[in-house]
Amino acid sequence: MHRNTEQEWQFTAAALDAARAWLAAQPADPSERRLAAKPTLELTDTYYDSADWMIFRAGFALRMRRERGGLGDQTEVTLKSLNDGHHGLARRTEFSELVGGADMTAILAVSRARYRGTGLSSESQ
Numbered sequence: 001m002h003r004n005t006e007q008e009w010q011f012t013a014a015a016l017d018a019a020r021a022w023l024a025a026q027p028a029d030p031s032e033r034r035l036a037a038k039p040t041l042e043l044t045d046t047y048y049d050s051a052d053w054m055i056f057r058a059g060f061a062l063r064m065r066r067e068r069g070g071l072g073d074q075t076e077v078t079l080k081s082l083n084d085g086h087h088g089l090a091r092r093t094e095f096s097e098l099v100g101g102a103d104m105t106a107i108l109a110v111s112r113a114r115y116r117g118t119g120l121s122s123e124s125q
Contacts, residue, residue, distance in 0.1 A: 038070075039069055039070060040069050041067065041068070041069045041070040042067070042068040042069050043065060043066070043067055044065070044066045044068075045063055045064070045065050046063070046064045046066075046104075047061055047062065047063050047064075048062045048063075048064065048104055049061075049062065055079075056082070059081060059082050059083075060079055060080060060081055060082060061079075061080045061082055062077070062078075062079055062080075063077070063078045063080065064076075064077050064104055064107075065077075065078065073101070074098055074100075075098070075099050075100060075101060075102065076096050076097065076098050076099065077096065077097055077099050077104075077107060078094050078095065078096040079094070079095045079096075080092050080093070080094045081093040081094070
């Protein structure tokens with residue numbers, strides 16, 4: 001499992017004319033560009049919670065991200081803290097793990113088995 005701290009600047013874009021002008025001003029010759037074409041990457045994010053919103057009420061979000069293309073297909077599960085941003089900067093703690101092609105039902109079954117008897121599982125003993 002990987003633990004990261006995400007720092008994300010969020011800006012309000014009233015008008016995108018400056019960005020469009022910058023993109024239009026890039027050299028026509030691809031070898032002179034600071035940008036390069038990359039293969040299409042398809043991301044599908046699905047968020048999960050319990051029926052009573054236990055994860056959200058604890059201040060977290062549980063996301064499963066499926067990635068297709070680029071370096072191949074992979075799936076990652078991430079538990080993210082939901083800290084509010086301050087002046088456009090949001091800092092969030094994230095715990096992530098690559099899970100192959102597993103679906104959330106399989107992941108939860110492994111998690112229940114792994115943490116049974118530790119007090120970390122919601123299952124009764």
